[in-house]
Amino acid sequence: MTRINYTQVASARARDEITLxxxxxxxxxxxxxxxxxxxxxxxxxxxxxxxxxxxxxxSKVWEYIKKHDLQVAEDKRMIEADEKLGAVIGKERISMFKMTAAVSKHLT
Incomplete structure (x- = not known):
């Protein structure tokens, strides 16, 4: 019967967790x-x-959208910008996927 050295097992587990x-x-x-x-x-x-x-x-853009109820009711993937958000993403109705690209133009 093989004896298990629990100290070595615990040490190996701790080393693996630190590496992860x-x-x-x-x-x-x-x-x-x-x-x-x-x-x-x-x-x-x-x-x-x-x-x-x-x-x-x-995250903050989405907080703003939800706080100001800017998602289109019949298709939540679409955003209708108000004045403030429109200055960033444009005045037209825009999909949430294209919105991210529009917002990224305002980052440096």
Whole structure:
């Protein structure tokens, strides 16, 4: 019968967990969504002062859209901009997919 050295097993597990955490941190460090960006004055009127990450920008734009009820009722994928958001994405009705591209033009 083989004896199991539980100290070695626990040490190996801890080493694996540390390696996994380190890999996750390193992946996030190079992630473009996590790099701070500056926002244009038009976008600043909608989401507030930058710099912030692209992920934060997207989240805040969606908060604004929902707060001001700018999604089209019959098709929630479509956005109808008000004056502030229209300065960023245009006055026309726009799909949420194209909206992201329009917003990214206001990031540096």
């Amino acid at each position: 955490e380190k890999e996750i941190m390193m992946a996030g460090a190079n992630n473009a969504l996590q790099k701070p960006v500056e926002v244009s004055s038009e976008l600043e009127n909608v989401i507030g002062k930058g710099p912030m990450t692209r992920a934060q920008v997207t």
